[in-house]
Amino acid sequence: MNEISQKPMDREALLTIRDVERIFGGGRKLFGGHLPAVHAVQGLSLDVKKGETLGVVGESGCGKSTLARLVVGLDLPTSGSITFNGEDLAALAKKDRNALSRKVQYVFQDPVASLNPRKTIRTILEAPLKHLTDLNADRREARLAELLQAVNLAPEFLERYPHEFSGGQAQRIGIARALAAGPELIVLDEPVSALDVSVQAQVLNLLDKLKDDFGLTYIFISHDLSVVESVSDRVAVMYFGRMAELGPAREIFRHPLHPYTDLLMRSAPAPGRHDLMSEDASAELPDPYNPPKGCAFAARCAHRTDICVAGKPAPDEATGGNDHIAACYHPLGKA
Amino acid sequence: MTDTTMSAPSRPASKSSRPGTLALLLNNTLATSGLVVLVLICLIALAAPILPLEDPDVTAPANRLLPVFAEGHLLGTDHLGRDILSRLIWGTRVSLAVGLSATIIAAFFGSLLGLVAGYAGGRTDTLIMRGIDMVMAFPYILLALAIVAVLGPGLLNALYAIALVNIPFFARNIRGITLGLSRREFVDAARLSGKSPVQILFLEILPNVLPVIVITMSTTVGWMILETAGLSFLGLGAQPPQADLGSMLGEGRKILFTAPHVSIIPGLMIFALVMSINLFGDGVRDILDPRLRAGSLTRPVSRTAVHRKADDIPSPSEKGGVLDVRQMRTEFEIGSSVYKAVGGVDLNLKEGECLGIVGESGSGKSVTAMSIMGLVPTPPGRIAGGAAYLDGEDLFAASDRRIRDLRGGSVAYVFQDPLSTLHPLFTVGDQLTEAITTHRPLSGSKAREKAIELLSLVRIPNAKERLSAYPHELSGGMRQRVCIAMALANDAKVLIADEPTTALDVTVQSQILTLMNGLRRERNAAILFITHDFGVVSALCDRVAVMYAGRIVETGTTEEVLANPRHPYTAKLIECVPVLGEPERRLDAIEGRPPVVNNLPEGCAFAARCPHAQAACRAGEIELEMSSDTRGVRCLFPLNSGAAV
Structure with a gap:
């Protein structure tokens, strides 16, 4: 695991995100004036290297799902650029949606909701084969069998409807659909958070195996730190639409630089851990319609000084070596 | 990876047990009579050309x-x-x-x-x-x-x-x-x-x-x-x-x-x-x-129906305690099949104690919680046996009026999603004072004071101003605090919390857990805490009961169960959760799926997924074997038998 987690550092970037911003709202009203705008994602820059798993962690409202939709082209950035293998993703999405879908695929959070209740599994899995590949009917049939084999589902399942499946099985179907057209990058948006813990482990192990078998690259989005830690090579921590910390998974979890990462880790309940955090009920996210001028985390931060309130730290304000960066003026020391 | 999912599980029996569309229609007398009349009229109208009728347009002024x-x-x-x-x-x-x-x-x-x-x-x-x-x-x-x-x-x-x-x-x-x-x-x-x-x-x-x-x-x-x-x-x-x-x-x-x-x-x-x-x-x-x-077409009933034989009511256990649940069974009758959601659960809760019920979805943990105060919808639900004693009073035998007094009074619930539990059109203050005045005849201003007191109790800053806030104006964590305040409004002896932190972010979750832990010490209230997360259990609960397919398979103090699980299911459940700080640990998944509760196998419900299962596991009733006052396991071949207390 150690060697694996170091290797992708040197590899070339498969996906490059530069200064991406996505603003919702903000249009003009009928009679002048601006509608309120929300920055879902702001000033985000990161690379996803070929063959790695990039974990994205954050709490609700931090913009991680917006990021996912931007990467698969379901949504377009307001400004900034996303390039996949040197090709501009937004341009590609406008010009030829299907070309993008052949390269980047998506696995949804709610496995049952992502399957059309009135379609059989065969129709659902055949759709990407029909529209994204030029396989003929026989080859499609063979590919279907291959896909089901890959995600450990019985061939009889093809003729059934989504409601006949448990969450774990439905998620396997969702994964098979994402694999169908042979993508290079799969964005997994909370793929296991709707599943029971015993099933969660099954799906995580399956994802691990598929990555090796098909040489995939993952962006793994989750709010669960322990899950992200167990699957990721590198981790990006997001807070309030911005990157708080980015670096190799081990570095981040051993020696977090950003106080927010540290807070997340201390909050995560773990079996056998009794120490509850001291209370502070003021832990509210800032108002998205009226964002603070400085660091968004400043209000909750114990290390806050005037400089934090005055202006936003750069994403690489603090560095910890080994491409470990954090947007913090007062990074935590390495203990 | 898993051979159980490779082989297709038996098609859910729902096809036969759930009434079909036509059967449902024929069940509706009015619709059926409408259909009969309609078909009759249509048939006659269609047959008009072949019926021996006069030409409709021929006039005969004489007649x-x-x-x-x-x-x-x-x-x-x-x-x-x-x-x-x-x-x-x-x-x-x-x-x-x-x-x-x-x-x-x-x-x-x-x-x-x-x-x-x-x-x-x-x-x-x-x-x-x-x-x-x-x-x-x-x-x-x-x-x-x-x-x-x-x-x-x-x-x-x-x-x-x-x-x-x-x-x-x-x-x-x-x-x-x-x-x-x-x-x-x-x-x-x-x-x-x-x-x-x-x-x-x-x-x-x-x-x-x-x-x-x-x-x-x-x-x-x-x-x-x-x-x-x-x-x-x-x-x-x-x-x-x-x-x-x-x-x-x-x-x-x-x-x-x-x-x-x-x-x-x-x-x-x-x-x-x-x-x-x-x-x-x-x-x-x-x-x-x-x-x-x-x-939802069926008329709602304010309380779960109780169908138990008069001679089959277990007496309270010797342990006493505030809440004493004995052999409780809850069933759902859907179509022709009976789902045994809770199949004989014993729980015992002392003052100020926190008992965690852990299980996966479908294990019956929520139904257990809802059954205690008769909150399971009837139909299709019914309490099929057992008893729940609150301070020695049998809740299943109490009058509807008495249960209404106890709900939100001595026994209060906190649910998973605070946004759907709070009424969106009333302010937090209105809802809190309502919770208070329903049980106590307090004047408006007195109730208001009490509401402010409650909000400060759950550590909501600016309690006075927050009274006039609507639920949507509060964050998820704040909303859950309000729900907890409502539950505590009448000095509840027992707080039943059904996954109260599952919908919340981790940082907020840890605050709510801290709050609940503090409150039960201050108030000496017992908490029945339902969750799927062992991490949450170990942060808050004194004792834990693990449920599988409607029954408790293992119980004991949190430390004992976590450190030395004896039921293979508990052990597997702990194993398969990734732990922060141990990324190298291979996750050991539990193969297969839990059994459907309308068709439970004989013997141990976990046998099909258990690596230690033997022939004896698949026959007969397996009892919850208590090895000490608190520790028990429902398994013929428990793990670590040597190390057991």
């Missing part, structure tokens, strides 16, 4: 206005001497045909507009819907009159007018549904599968909208027939000599007092036709509408 039961004219004759029976049957034929075709035309164009508007959104939506609004702004009969006036009178023109007038009805209905559906994940998934917008609209969304179209059609056909009759009555529909129910009525109107049967007979026919269609249509709607099908 004019013959009364009912006249010789050769069963229903008499009209003012031109035409046979009324014959005209009635031919007229019904026309009315039915016009009503149906108008419905189909309106449904087709209306649904098409609705689908496009709902899916495209933005400008297209605005344009289409404002157009629809303009059509709706005219009184429908005026609009229909205007259309017929332009096109000229005639049955076909009346049909167009009625169809056009009804397009908005379909368009608005379908647009709403489409709007909701097109934001669903499966539509995004179809887009990523390479489907074009047109394919998504007609192959993905339309099949899901179809039931709504059918429902709308079934409820409008009757209305359309009435409208056709209305236009014909005014002389704008069917032209003489053609018979149609409306025109027959119109012709009879002039001689209403001299020969009432001429107008009463078609009037009765219209009544029978429209009534039967409406009754049948309502039945169809009830069946196709998933919300109604789920059972």
